Amino acid sequence: MIRFIHTADWQMGMKASGLGAASQAVRDARLDSLKSLVDIGHDKNAELLLVTGDLFEDNAVDRLLVRRVGDLLATFNGKVFITPGNHDPLVPGSVWDHPVWQESKNVTVIREANPIELDDCTLYPCPLKEKYSTRNPTSWIDAAHSDRIAIGMAHGTVEGMPGMEPDYPIPRDAATRAGLDYLGIGHWHSFATYPDSKGETRMAYSGTHETTKFGERDSGNVLLVEIESRGARPKIESIPCGQLSWHSLDIALDREGAVEDAIETLDKIDAPAKALVRLRLDGMLYASDRAKLAVVEELLASRFLYGSLSIEKLVPAPEDDSWIESLPAGPIREAAEKIRHQALNASDDFQKSIATQALIELFELKEQAAL
Ligand SMILES: [Mn+2]
Known part of the structure; x- marks a missing residue:
């Protein structure tokens, strides 16, 4: 029996740019969650820690x-095996030349695609030596005639992903073809499994241990894999490991008072100080909801590690004349009427967006003047 942690795509050193002051916290979290990853390995009595590419x-x-x-990896109780990926390929001057990799007795950076015999299993690793390739990194593996538990480690794109270039293509049935009990893969950041023709899952992306961006599905986990014996169906458990939560929210405003929905959604987010929120509002904005919109903006800026609001797709509710009537009669109201017309009728989205924002700004100016 063998029990191990499979993880990949740590992307340590990623800039996390575009997040303002939160960037540093996002970078720090990647290191903190590595600590919890090692703790999970200890709690679950994992014998091995397998990292399938793009640590950096x-x-x-x-x-x-x-x-x-x-x-940090040296603190793991068991053995650690690392295959370089396409972000950190094994080339002269790479991160793998750093002396730390020679110092740790339990950590092995795999430099050649050759089987490694361990006490309870054989590893079939596929270290990458260039950034891009059209070859299947697992094609050399032939474990079919082995009577030992066979575990592959690879990095690439599973064939058949829509619209994807064949970047280190890995066939969907690579584990079966190679005679592996389990093939741990990296490169894509979401947890994903690929059942074989018998419905047994022997191939999986672990996903990144800490979410890297908005919209990333099912990331921030590590996999605990247990294989009872050669040929047995692997038990695969995805265990949450990430420190931060990322929320990409799209809310359509469809009636007066609907901005309240956005506030309620924000109120439901757990551990807001560790949450990043990107809120996009579209639909119709009523003049009476404009003050609530300011509350949404304030919540996003004050409560969360990071918050952004996009209202480019909002338009003033056409039947809501209070947009116009609350402004002083004369040139300002006339301007507002023209802008509203533009917001509702402009032929392209960019013009609509500018007009809507101009209308909102006009109301803000009016309210400030009234104070
Ligand atoms: Mn990659």
Whole structure:
């Protein structure tokens, strides 16, 4: 029997740019969740920690970060095996030249695609040596005649993903073809499994241990894999490991008072100080909801680690004349009428968006003047 942690795509050193002051916290979280990953391995009595590529964002990341990651892996009770991926390929001058990898007795950076015999299993690793390739990295593996538990480690794109270039293509039935009990793969950041023709799952993306961006489905986990014996169906458990939660919210406003829905949705987010929120509102905005919109903006800015609001797709509710009537009669109201007409009738979305924002700004100016 063998029990191990399968993980990949740590992308340590990623910039997390575009998140303002939250960028540093996002980078720090990637290291914190590595600590919890090691703890999970200890709690579950995992004998091995298998990392299938892209530990680092690239080969030029800060040497101190490489040291920190290496030191952390050295704290794992069992053995650690690493295959370089396409972000951190094994090339001269790569992160894998750092002395930390020689110092840790339990950590092995795999440099050649050759079987590794361990006490309870054989590993079939596929380290990458270039950023891009059209070859199947697992094609050399032939474990069919082995009587030992056979575990592959690879990095690439499973064939058949719509619209994807064949970047290190891995056939959907790669584990069966190679005679493996389990093929742990990396490259895509969401947890995904690929059942074979018998309905048994022997191939999986672990996904990244900490979510890397908005819209990433089912990331922030590690996999605990247990294989009883050669040929047995692997037990695969996805265990949450990430520190931060990412929420990409799209809310359509369809009636007066609907901005309240957005506030309620924000109120339901657990541990807001560790949440990143991207809220996109579309639909119709009523003049009476404009003040609530300011509350939404304030909540996003104050409560969460990161919050952004996009209202480019909102238009003023056409039947709501209070947009116009609350403004002083004369040139300002006339301007507002023209802008509203533009917001509702412009031929392209960009013009609509600018007109809507101009209308909202006009109301804000009016309210400020009235104070
Ligand atoms: Mn990759």
